[in-house]
Amino acid sequence: MPKRLLYVLFPDFQLLDATGPIAAFEIAERMAPGAYSHRLAAIEPGRVVSSAGVALDAERLGRVSGVDTLIVVGGDGTRRVFRDRKLIGFLQRAAPRVRRVASVCSGALLLARAGLLEGRRATTHWSRARQMQQLYPSVHVEPDSIWVRDGKFWTSAGITAGIDLALALISDDLGPDIARAVARQLVVYAQRPGGQTQHSQLLDVASPDRRFAQLNTWMRERLDRDLRVDLLAAQVGMSPRNFARAYVADLGITPAKAIERMRVEAARALIESGESSMKVVANQSGFGDVERMRRAFVRLFGAPPASLRRTTARKAG
Numbered sequence: 678m679p680k681r682l683l684y685v686l687f688p689d690f691q692l693l694d695a696t697g698p699i700a701a702f703e704i705a706e707r708m709a710p711g712a713y714s715h716r717l718a719a720i721e722p723g724r725v726v727s728s729a730g731v732a733l734d735a736e737r738l739g740r741v742s743g744v745d746t747l748i749v750v751g752g753d754g755t756r757r758v759f760r761d762r763k764l765i766g767f768l769q770r771a772a773p774r775v776r777r778v779a780s781v782c783s784g785a786l787l788l789a790r791a792g793l794l795e796g797r798r799a800t801t802h803w804s805r806a807r808q809m810q811q812l813y814p815s816v817h818v819e820p821d822s823i824w825v826r827d828g829k830f831w832t833s834a835g836i837t838a839g840i841d842l843a844l845a846l847i848s849d850d851l852g853p854d855i856a857r858a859v860a861r862q863l864v865v866y867a868q869r870p871g872g873q874t875q876h877s878q879l880l881d882v883a884s885p886d887r888r889f890a891q892l893n894t895w896m897r898e899r900l901d902r903d904l905r906v907d908l909l910a911a912q913v914g915m916s917p918r919n920f921a922r923a924y925v926a927d928l929g930i931t932p933a934k935a936i937e938r939m940r941v942e943a944a945r946a947l948i949e950s951g952e953s954s955m956k957v958v959a960n961q962s963g964f965g966d967v968e969r970m971r972r973a974f975v976r977l978f979g980a981p982p983a984s985l986r987r988t989t990a991r992k993a994g
Contacts, residue, residue, distance in 0.1 A: 679706075679714040680745035680850060683775075685784075686719040686735050687764065689754030692727040694781040694839050698748060701843035704859045709851050716744075720763050728753050738764070741771045746846065751782025751802065751835075758787070765791045779831040779846065781839035788832070789813045797827040802835035821984055840865055864929060888927045889913070893935070900940050900963035906932055940964055941973050948982060955982065 682702060684695050699715060706713045719725045719735040726732045741747070749768070758764050768791040772778050780788050785801040786809055788794050798817045801809050806820035819825055824833040824842045833842035840863065848856035892913055896904055909932055910920035924932050944962035952958055955967045964970035974982045 679711050681714050681716065681743050682746050682748060683741065683744045684715070684717045685738065685747065685749045685764075685768075685787075686717055686725045686733060687750075687754045687758045687761075688726055689728045689752055689757065690725065690750045691752030691782055691836055692729045692731055693836050694750035694752055694784065695727075695733065697837060697840040698781065698843035701840050701847065701859055701863060704862050705847045705851060705855060708855050708858060712851060720758070720761065738767045741774050744771075744775050746777040746779060747771055747775045749778075749780040749784035749787050750839075751780065751784040751786075755783045755786055759790060768793065775829075777829050777831060777846070779833070779842060781833050781842060782835045785809065785832040786812075788830070789816055794827075794830060794832075797830055798825050799827065799830070799832040800825045800834050801832060804835070821980075837865075889924060893939075896936060897939050897943075900936070900943055901961060901965075902963070904932075904936050904963075936963075937973050938977065940970075941977055944970055944974070944982060958982070 682698075684699070686695060695717070702713045702715065717725075717733055717735040718738045720738055722735060722737040724732040725735045747768075764787065768778075768787060772791070772793050778788065778793065780801075782802045783805045785794070785799050786805060789799070789809060789812070794813065794816045796815055796817075798819055799809075800806070800819045800822040803820055806818050809816065810818040822834065823838050824831060824845055826845070831842060831846065833839055844856045844860055847859055892909065895912065896909070906921055907917045910917040913920060915923065921932060924935070928935060930938075940963045944958050944964065947958045947961060955970070959965060959967045959970040962970065964973065971981045971983075974980065
């Protein structure tokens with residue numbers, strides 16, 4: 678029997694908060710037929726218009742019989758429904774009757790409003806984290822986390838983190854191999870470990886089933902050296918133009934982007950191992966320059982390496 682997923686919508690919800698997880702679960706269902714089914718519900722049934730102006734059709738909130746996982750989306754609309762008795766009452770009644778309760782982005786504030794996160798660890802969009810902590814001091818807000826699991830309650834950070842949340846739920850249901858396959862199909866980062874701040878492993882470009890697996894391993898071992906395309910092409914006995922085209926065809930990214938990802942991963946590992954000098958991290962990971970490294974972190978993770986260092990230090994303490 679498929680696991681039934683019920684998404685809770687409201688006017689001005691963030692479209693990707695819903696469609697991101699839906700797409701991830703849909704791909705997982707293709708890989709494991711019969712794994713999932715979807716329902717969308719809202720206070721008022723019918724067309725629910727997102728903040729982007731795109732509408733989704735939803736049934737009326739109420740029936741949770743047979744629902745496995747309740748997923749509350751976020752968005753600007755949370756401010757309007759924050760005190761909606763029908764919605765909050767539904768969450769309070771539904772939560773004990775489902776196996777899992779999850780939220781994307783600011784949907785966590787609705788769970789907190791319903792009293793479901795008291796004494797629990799949780800996260801939300803970085804722009805609402807302080808508000809959540811002030812309004813609900815009994816909730817242990819982790820603003821740097823991509824997603825957080827506390828018992829049956831799963832919360833995630835902003836917008837695209839809903840995909841990370843979905844991958845984590847898929848991994849919990851179907852195993853990490855299918856979750857990684859879904860991530861690869863979506864062309865997103867491999868499942869990001871929620872408890873390790875907003876930084877995590879990227880797609881494994883050194884996977885042994887890749888055409889350039891040996892080259893990627895060779896590159897990883899020489900990140901502090903010159904890795905221009907012409908040198909890489911020579912390493913595999915190809916012309917630079919043919920190599921660049923073949924590499925993109927195999928991995929979906931350019932050699933330069935792959936190297937940047939490898940260097941970010943190396944830098945992340947150094948920081949999490951306790952290295953406090955950003956200059957040393959930048960040199961050993963091959964960036965050679967702290968600012969260049971910072972820009973790469975922001976580009977790939979949306980946050981600088983300093984935030985990872987703060988999180989690592991806090992956990993060590």
